[in-house]
Amino acid sequence: MSTVLLLEQLLNGLQFGVMLFLMAAGLTLIFGVMGLINLAHGALYMIGAFAAATVAGLTGSFLLALVAALAAAAAAGALIELAVIRRLYGRDHLDQVLATFALILILSEGTRWLFGSFPLYLDVPPWLAGPVTLPGGIDYPRYRLAVIGVGLAVAAGLAWLIAGTRLGIRIRAGEADREMIAALGVDISRLYTLVFALGAALAGLAGALVGAIQSVQVGMGEPVLILAFVVIVIGGIGSIRGAFVGALLVGLTDTAGRVFLPVLMLPLVGAQQAATVGSALASVAIYVLMALVLIVRPAGLYGRV
């Protein structure tokens, strides 16, 4: 195993990790502020990807496609919040699970109805295509590197938003004591809609960015949603910092597992079985990671008990 391959896989894990962060950040924010478990977050990811693929197909511009993904997901998020989600804040988790499960059915089947069952394709723009040579002589896809850059920039922006702006202060106050900030004259229902739309926009952005690497199809959001759940369970629900650390841990563990476990299995089970046993073990690696973290810290790495 060469150093080049190792670094390349490290970057792949990082890219996967920052994408998971975009999903997990919205989920954890929505849970932290509104106390809501939102299964439909994966559907917003899908909406972002479909909006991007449609606009890219019409205009040929990747940047416009990204803007469309952000706008469509944020609008869908705000609409869903106003129509359904705000009735769920005071309810128990079972009602929230069920209602957001119903939203998945509606949004997924609605998208299938509009766009059909065949996957759409979103092309990487020419100015981001091809490899770039990194210091040390590693050729790495320019697009994936850009995705890492966007993810890190969003993470930094979000940290600034939460820590340094008026909206951020309100969000943190909403997490701490929602009755009190309502009493202090903050329009809490508008704040909730805003936070939900913000989370949705992040999910939509992730969907569009990943859509150019994978295909855009109905049901693409749910596997990512579940990984994002694993991320925020590891990081601690409600913590943006936890979501960031958890996302990188999950991204790196998953990527490393897929590459190295088949190799590690080689001396144990022989060449014929190594690939299958290794990949089967790799598919459960992140869940083992999650179980280990929870045994040591039941509320996650940055969670408050």
Place this chain on the structure above:
Amino acid sequence: MTAGGGRERIVNAGLAALLLAVPLWAHWAGEPFTITLATRAAILALAGVGLNLALGTGGLVSLGHAAFFGLGGYAMGILAYHAQTVTPLPLWDLAGTRSMPVIWLVAVVGGAAVAALVGALSLRSSGVYFIMLTLAFGQMCFYFAVAWPAYGGEDGLSIWVRNGFPGLNTLDPLQFFLLVYAVLVAVIWMMARITASPFGLALAAARQSPARVEAVGGRPFRLRLVAFVISGAVTALAGALFADLNRFVSPSMLNWQTSGELIVIVVLGGVARLFGPVAGAIVLVALEHWLGGISDYWQIALGVALLAVVLFARGGLVGALAGRPVAHD
């Protein structure tokens, strides 16, 4: 999960009679497909009855019960696969089997064992953590089944002939239905006994006020773990029957959407109602068949109906029919 008041008893008897009467009528009218639909409803109801002990009485919102359902399915698939190919099982060189009672036993024991493991880890947390943990462990089983190629991987595993039960011809749709129905009634009777027992009352109390249960010397964690294990075992039994009905098992039984559907069955029928899952399963299978015949996009309508039930009609179908609110917090 109580048998409820007088009116709920009448509703329960009505549901039991309906589920029995439809296939008997279908047999008389010569419509075997309707018998298959009723069998499907009875099996899904059984899975829901299992989930209801954890979800309803215990207040444990498990989004990972597909793991137990699929595990039961794979218990059937793997044992029958080795029997039909006359190859020994990978462990201890045991032979496969085509006998339902043996398969059920393996499914129940396997379901209980995995539920004990998942429960021991997940029940350390509560609320939304518990939901996400059960979901994650369920997905872990799903991805494992997809990645493990020995038993069909993503494509699943087909069985040529339905497994046998002593004294019955299980290939006859009506006889297989009656067998499933008998299992369902026996398990519901067992659940009624469990929920009325000191254990069941303590479990319900642990849902309503864990601090008080602890104050009188109860152990909420242990109560919940036992409930989760029984729940997982019953759902695994249903999974074995479901796979036998289709003569096919695939990772889709383990998929988290299956967990969602099981919750839908319980909530549509009425959380913590003894016959709630029976009502929920009948409605779901009927909708699936009826709406699915009208449009390929019938799940949009299902989603809207679900939203309406959650937002406006809490208590589910049995709740709407039987009135009296059940202790549900």
